[in-house]
Amino acid sequence: MGRKLPAALLLAAGIVGSLIMGTSPAAADEVICGELVRGAILEKYKEMGGQTSPLGCPRTPEQPTPDGQGAFTHFQGGSIYWTGSTGAHPVWGAIRDSWESQGWERGRLGYPVSDELTNPDGEGRRQQFQGGTYYWHPTKSNGAHAVGGRIGELWGQWGYERGAFGYPMTDEYNAVQVGGNLSENTGVRQRFQNDRFLLWSPGQTNAFETCHSECVGYLGVTNEPWVKQTEVYTNLGNGKRSVHVTPTDAGFEDADDDLQENWRQVWANTPLFPNATQTEINSVSKQLYCHAAFAFPSPGGGHFGGPTWDLETWRADIPWDSAEALRTQCNW
Structure with missing residues (x-):
């Protein structure tokens, strides 16, 4: 289940977003599919191919993370999380599902520090987080698991x-x-x-x-x-x-x-x-x-x-x- 954006924040996001602690660095903001996407999250989203990427359209404007250290935007196919020390990285699929179940960035794994990468076997995937690395394979891993x-x-x-x-x-x-x-x-x-x-x-x-x-x-x-x-x-x-x-x-x-x-x-x-x-x-x-x-x-x-x-x-x-x-x- 995705995180829900408070109504007050929805109202203010486009006006004072740059003043909210934890938002990604200032950059040209864009309204995409009716939602405001900005800063480093927007840059990463464009780098991935925007709406044609696995993320699809944004579902929320940028929001500060509960720990006050970063920001995130939810998309149809996943999310992008950012902090000043880790950068902006997309999280989706089985890795995102497991990360969510463990408490998002407040769980033991912390924030993502890399994008999802393809393993040398050409089939499996991995993604590094502050507290470990998730691994996933379509037939060998029984889902995504962090090591x-x-x-x-x-x-x-x-x-x-x-x-x-x-x-x-x-x-x-x-x-x-x-x-x-x-x-x-x-x-x-x-x-x-x-x-x-x-x-x-x-x-x-x-x-x-x-x-x-x-x-x-x-x-x-x-x-x-x-x-x-x-x-x-x-x-x-x-x-x-x-x-x-x-x-x-x-x-x-x-x-x-x-x-x-x-x-x-x-x-x-x-x-x-x-x-x-x-x-x-x-x-x-x-x-x-x-x-x-x-x-x-x-x-x-x-x-x-x-x-x-x-x-x-x-x-x-x-x-x-x-x-x-x-x-x-x-x-x-």
């Missing part, structure tokens, strides 16, 4: 929409069991293509060691015979990394039968942690075997070692040549 903050940084490191996670499928949302197994381990998730998620946790002392302080991570829903999902976390303070595998019932029983197949299933839908050294891979794979081999049923329910197999990349790669080495590697 920003720590999750946006991590997504960028993986190559944005061209990388391992593809387009965002949801907005960010608060979730439990982020960074740890407990319901009080709360954080933020955002779903991307192919049942993959990016994660952020502020850090909690009862979480995984990697997430005792602020961490980011990613998760792949695997649904393999032995593995439900795999999570990878990195501590933003000390760089520690860990892998957390959630086995199926069959995994608890049978995953020690074939270490190579178990390893494949762990990474079936989750990217291997970046820049992995051979020492880290050796250590993590041996820890995986240890958990699978010693995941005995617990008298109190569940399995010895807990509901996830926690694999820590900083543990040394110890040879398999003795029972004591095995016990050390398994951290028992």
Whole structure:
């Protein structure tokens, strides 16, 4: 639903518009389709092709934004928003609909700082705002969704929409069991293509060691015979990394039968942690075997070692040549 212009402002807009705080810089004003369009908003509108552009005819004269920092004009096909620091930019379609639902410029995304741009795939679109960037694809994104903050940084490191996670499928949302197994381990998730998620946790002392302080991570829903999902976390303070595998019932029983197949299933839908050294891979794979081999049923329910197999990349790669080495590697 568009914002409605107060009657008093409608009456005064053409007379004292230049005196209203937040209006765009003075320029030749024009009445178009019966509405006054002016300043930087008019310049952007003309640049886009005026009435022949996707915006069509204006529906309101220029109005100041509620925060007093800018101005906007609504058109048939969208809006143009302006501030002195961001310039004038059109917003329309699914991106505008989502931005409106989040509170316009007063929401977490703030004002647009770019026009809508075409992604390298030639199909998707993106538009940058002060608090993040909206992404949209006609078939891959399930609407328009903004990516920003720590999750946006991590997504960028993986190559944005061209990388391992593809387009965002949801907005960010608060979730439990982020960074740890407990319901009080709360954080933020955002779903991307192919049942993959990016994660952020502020850090909690009862979480995984990697997430005792602020961490980011990613998760792949695997649904393999032995593995439900795999999570990878990195501590933003000390760089520690860990892998957390959630086995199926069959995994608890049978995953020690074939270490190579178990390893494949762990990474079936989750990217291997970046820049992995051979020492880290050796250590993590041996820890995986240890958990699978010693995941005995617990008298109190569940399995010895807990509901996830926690694999820590900083543990040394110890040879398999003795029972004591095995016990050390398994951290028992």
